[in-house]
Amino acid sequence: MNAHTPKLLLLFCLVSAAILASCSRDEPTIVAPVVVIVPGEMKMNEIYSRGVVGNLDWIELYNPSSLPINIGGYNIYDVGGQGGTKPKKTIPAGTTVPGGGFYVVVTDTNSSASVLDGFGLSSAGEKVWLENATGALIDTVSFPAMLDTQTYGRYPNGDSTWQLLNTITRGASNKQ
Helix, strand or coil, X not given: CCCCHXXXXXXXXXHHHHHHHHCCCCCCCCCCCCCCCCCCCCEEEEEXXXXXXXXXXXXXXXXCCCCCEECCCCEEXXXXXXXCCCCCEXXXXXXXXXXXXXXXXXXXCCCCCCCCCCCCCCCCEEEEEEECCCCCEEEEEEEECCCCCCXXXXXXXXXCCXXXXXXXXXXXXXXX
């Protein structure tokens, strides 16, 4: 190896770097996407699946925003509703939930113990879905089996964490 080789190699690298640096091309302009935040969307917040006559199964909805939300036309359903073997439970037109408020959907609504016209929640646990009035899915949760003294809910209200709750708080803020 020649004594001048390392110097020539260094000079070659510096000249190459200078040439590459002088070459320019227009880079495409990257524009960050505009994200529109829609104020609050309803969420399922608490589920009770141990219903009996006089105290039927229910799902509590929660409005995490500070503004009222019209939930008329929203649908809530289980796998039967998803597959078309059971009806979806539709929330009546004109139903509005105030900001920070709750709305309870009783899933079995017929007063006769032998005929239930909604859908019941499995006491062994299952999956339920909530869609808005346009049919867009806005929430889903799989809940486990629970005791008749428990619910499955988000704690705190609207949080992403679901857990078995030992205090039933139908239509009110969840407690552990």
